[in-house]
Amino acid sequence: MGLVDKGRMPAPLTKLFNMSRSYSLWVYQWGLACCAIEMGAAFGSPRYDVMRLGVIPLPASPRQADFVCVSGTVTDKMAPAVKRLWEQMPEPKYAISMGSCANCGGPYWDSYSVTKGVDQIIPVDVYVPGCPPRPEALLEGIVLLQQRIKNEDMAAKWRGIEATPNEQARLDRESDRSAAVAPAAEPEREPIVVGGGPIE
Amino acid sequence: MARLSDAPPSTDADETPALPGDGLREGIVDDLRNRIGDAIVDVHLVPNDDLWVRVRTDAWRQTADALKAAGFTFFGFLSGLDWLPSPYGKGEEDPTAEPEEPDTEIRQGVTGGDTRFQVFARLVDLDRHVGITVKADVPDDEPVVETWTTVFAGANWHERECHEMFGIGFAGHPDLRNMYLPGDFEGYPLRKDFPLLSRMIKPWPGIVDVEPMPVQDEPDADQAAQEESAS
Amino acid sequence: MTMMSERQQLSYIASQAADARLNVELETEGMTLNIGPQHPATHGTLRIICRLDGEQVVWAEPGCGYMHRGYEKLTEVRTFPQVTTLVNRIDWLGSFANEVPFILAAEKLMEIEAPPRAQVIRTILFELSRIANVSLFLGDLGVQMGAVTPVFLAFRDREYVLNLIEGATGGRFHPNFDRIGGLKDDLPKGWIDETRQAIAKLREFCDIIEDLLFGNEIFQSRMRGIGIIPADIAKDYGLSGANLRASGVDFDLRRDQVLPMAWDKADWKVWTHPDGDSFARCWVRLQETRESCKIVDQLLDQIPAGPIMTKVPRIIKVPEGEAWVSTENPLGEMGYYVVSKGDLGPFRVKIRSASFNNISIVPWALKGVYVPDIITILASLYFILGDIDR
Numbered sequence: 001m002g003l004v005d006k007g008r009m010p011a012p013l014t015k016l017f018n019m020s021r022s023y024s025l026w027v028y029q030w031g032l033a034c035c036a037i038e039m040g041a042a043f044g045s046p047r048y049d050v051m052r053l054g055v056i057p058l059p060a061s062p063r064q065a066d067f068v069c070v071s072g073t074v075t076d077k078m079a080p081a082v083k084r085l086w087e088q089m090p091e092p093k094y095a096i097s098m099g100s101c102a103n104c105g106g107p108y109w110d111s112y113s114v115t116k117g118v119d120q121i122i123p124v125d126v127y128v129p130g131c132p133p134r135p136e137a138l139l140e141g142i143v144l145l146q147q148r149i150k151n152e153d154m155a156a157k158w159r160g161i162e163a164t165p166n167e168q169a170r171l172d173r174e175s176d177r178s179a180a181v182a183p184a185a186e187p188e189r190e191p192i193v194v195g196g197g198p199i200e
Numbered sequence: 201m202a203r204l205s206d207a208p209p210s211t212d213a214d215e216t217p218a219l220p221g222d223g224l225r226e227g228i229v230d231d232l233r234n235r236i237g238d239a240i241v242d243v244h245l246v247p248n249d250d251l252w253v254r255v256r257t258d259a260w261r262q263t264a265d266a267l268k269a270a271g272f273t274f275f276g277f278l279s280g281l282d283w284l285p286s287p288y289g290k291g292e293e294d295p296t297a298e299p300e301e302p303d304t305e306i307r308q309g310v311t312g313g314d315t316r317f318q319v320f321a322r323l324v325d326l327d328r329h330v331g332i333t334v335k336a337d338v339p340d341d342e343p344v345v346e347t348w349t350t351v352f353a354g355a356n357w358h359e360r361e362c363h364e365m366f367g368i369g370f371a372g373h374p375d376l377r378n379m380y381l382p383g384d385f386e387g388y389p390l391r392k393d394f395p396l397l398s399r400m401i402k403p404w405p406g407i408v409d410v411e412p413m414p415v416q417d418e419p420d421a422d423q424a425a426q427e428e429s430a431s
Numbered sequence: 432m433t434m435m436s437e438r439q440q441l442s443y444i445a446s447q448a449a450d451a452r453l454n455v456e457l458e459t460e461g462m463t464l465n466i467g468p469q470h471p472a473t474h475g476t477l478r479i480i481c482r483l484d485g486e487q488v489v490w491a492e493p494g495c496g497y498m499h500r501g502y503e504k505l506t507e508v509r510t511f512p513q514v515t516t517l518v519n520r521i522d523w524l525g526s527f528a529n530e531v532p533f534i535l536a537a538e539k540l541m542e543i544e545a546p547p548r549a550q551v552i553r554t555i556l557f558e559l560s561r562i563a564n565v566s567l568f569l570g571d572l573g574v575q576m577g578a579v580t581p582v583f584l585a586f587r588d589r590e591y592v593l594n595l596i597e598g599a600t601g602g603r604f605h606p607n608f609d610r611i612g613g614l615k616d617d618l619p620k621g622w623i624d625e626t627r628q629a630i631a632k633l634r635e636f637c638d639i640i641e642d643l644l645f646g647n648e649i650f651q652s653r654m655r656g657i658g659i660i661p662a663d664i665a666k667d668y669g670l671s672g673a674n675l676r677a678s679g680v681d682f683d684l685r686r687d688q689v690l691p692m693a694w695d696k697a698d699w700k701v702w703t704h705p706d707g708d709s710f711a712r713c714w715v716r717l718q719e720t721r722e723s724c725k726i727v728d729q730l731l732d733q734i735p736a737g738p739i740m741t742k743v744p745r746i747i748k749v750p751e752g753e754a755w756v757s758t759e760n761p762l763g764e765m766g767y768y769v770v771s772k773g774d775l776g777p778f779r780v781k782i783r784s785a786s787f788n789n790i791s792i793v794p795w796a797l798k799g800v801y802v803p804d805i806i807t808i809l810a811s812l813y814f815i816l817g818d819i820d821r
Contacts, residue, residue, distance in 0.1 A: 045586035
């Protein structure tokens with residue numbers, strides 16, 4: 001999209017795109033432990049239906065997903081798989097960390113085999129605390145994510161992407177565009193915590 | 201084992217109430233003595249409750265054979281015990297109080313023992329509805345015992361886990377590699393001298409309480425202590 | 432070899448021949464298939480590495496440890512009430528059932544018993560957690576076969592039980608309700624009537640699942656005769672629960688051992704099945720759910736009045752000793768071997784979890800089966816990752 005990465009996107013169009021993006025999210029359920037059951041209840045059961053928010057649960061693969069919901073304890077043995085999953089997802093992508101195990105290690109904060117929080121591996125947008133958080137809390141987290149998406153600056157996000165080697169090579173070949181794409185780090189994400197309060 | 205529903209305990213110190221006999225478990229011990237004889241080092245029998253037997257280390261697999269032939273065909277579990285008191289304490293001590301002297305004496309449990317490590321296993325006889333816990337010492341200088349996989353196929357995974365957690369070797373095991381931990385993990389986690397680093401870096405946040413811990417000498421605590429010491 | 436069926440013998444021979452072929456210079460190579468660790472058909476992060484020859488499995492091995500949280504080490508640095516909180520999360524679907532054997536072991540060491548009211552309510556909550564656990568199993572069974580509908584029914588009907596548990600204990604799962612000496616609180620007003628209504632709905636759910644899933648021709652042909660485990664192999668590996676009873680062994684810890692719980696106050700039956708195949712295991716679990724509904728109904732009429740907790744000191748120090756208690760949990764036999772040295776917390780806790788033994792049979796059971804049957808056998812053995820990996 002030539003308009004987007006050159007930063008010449010009119011504001012109403014950005015707003016329209018953001019709104020449609022936030023209401024057509026495809027979530028990859030990375031359910032590891034007990035929180036996976038609450039996530040299943042939130043996404044699959046008719047009582048806490050998540051589809052009414054515009055979020056569809058079961059994508060065929062992570063390459064088609066918009067955001068990932070990491071729920072459950074991440075162990076050191078599992079961490080490389082989580083990293084690989086995150087790298088497989090195409091931009092724009094978001095992450096929700098569900099449950100206290102994924103937030104900070106949770107009840108296993110002193111274990112020898114648990115990664116103390118999934119934010120050590122992937123950048124997290126929304127933290128949903130609880131052990132396990134009620135399905136309503138997870139839905140609140142998704143609503144907060146949707147609000148964040150609606151207020152996003154698409155151009156800055158597009159330009160801030162770190163180009164993969166193939167992409168970089170392609171861009172270098174088209175020399176008139178190589179100046180526009182500066183290899184930058186992943187954009188700074190200011191995470192939100194469901195229920196308010198600071199992140200300690 | 202006294203229960204609350206029993207009659208109140210007799211206060212006469214000379215009169216010891218007769219414990220109900222446990223013919224089933226005593227019969228099992230006698231049968232085992234017939235089979236493996238002097239390999240039994242110690243027996244702890246709680247009537248109508250449970251049975252512990254400690255055997256010599258070199259008779260570990262022989263015990264398994266004997267018990268399986270005696271009817272204990274159900275394999276419960278197999279694991280290890282490390283009797284060294286932890287040098288790191290529990291991590292729950294009040295940091296403002298005086299640090300206590302750490303206890304370094306190795307005291308084994310119910311059937312005694314001579315070494316720091318012991319292996320123990322549980323087998324059940326499904327027809328007579330009785331289980332038995334067998335223990336054996338693991339020599340300190342060379343922590344290896346025989347494997348049970350030729351007797352009970354299910355011991356395979358349990359021995360792998362025991363090996364990676366305690367460092368106890370199992371001679372004759374077909375495939376003794378890590379069960380849970382990643383391949384490059386160093387150390388044996390369930391040993392008492394394996395530290396939990398998170399606890400050393402950051403003390404448990406719950407130590408600092410808003411209200412003080414309940415005082416020890418309360419009336420109901422005293423009364424319960426008196427009841428327990430009398431029974 | 433004699434204990435295998437003829438089909439298994441033929442496939443065993445074929446797998447041996449396949450192994451031989453793989454070792455020689457060959458035109459076709461065996462393929463290594465990696466199922467997991469993240470896969471909708473596995474209850475969590477279990478990785479199964481299979482070597483295939485065409486469509487048949489030559490060698491299979493589960494790779495565990497992706498959910499290993501180090502429970503046994505963590506219990507050594509926690510007090511008894513803290514361990515109760517932690518231990519809920521081993522079998523995370525039937526959560527109250529995890530606390531009970533640990534609390535019973537601690538009570539055994541302290542030589543106290545919970546009052547009768549607490550015993551009956553403990554048993555009711557135990558059976559409710561069994562119903563919650565197995566109802567999700569029945570739903571998930573469909574998903575693993577490829578039928579997506581039953582899992583929505585399961586989640587919907589499971590909500591009734593979770594509401595009850597939340598009403599009594601405050602937590603949908605992970606109740607943290609059991610205490611040494613009794614329970615934390617008494618039941619709220621109106622809970623007994625609501626439980627009766629919920630049990631009626633769950634009976635309907637069992638009937639629906641039996642019709643929808645078990646009566647389905649495709650389900651039957653995928654499940655019958657697959658993964659036969661003879662009784663002596665099952666006992667060798669320590670299979671427990673419905674897996675053992677489906678191989679014809681009549682053993683149920685609720686009936687066959689004496690514990691301070693209230694199972695002997697109700698009139699119920701132990702279900703076994705002679706076949707030992709996947710269908711038998713699933714069928715036994717369905718009948719056990721119905722039996723649990725019956726137990727809960729009967730026990731609700733028999734809750735005695737009285738205190739909910741015996742007198743225990745404020746700060747509990749369990750005297751020195753060792754105790755082993757195991758109960759018939761939804762997954763199988765779950766037991767705790769608690770070693771105490773008179774401290775605030777245990778010295779060592781060995782957690783004997785049912786799924787660890789149930790899955791240790793997978794390398795034996797998957798020899799020579801076809802690829803679709805891998806998932807069938809795993810589904811019928813029913814494990815929960817927290818239980819395998821602790």
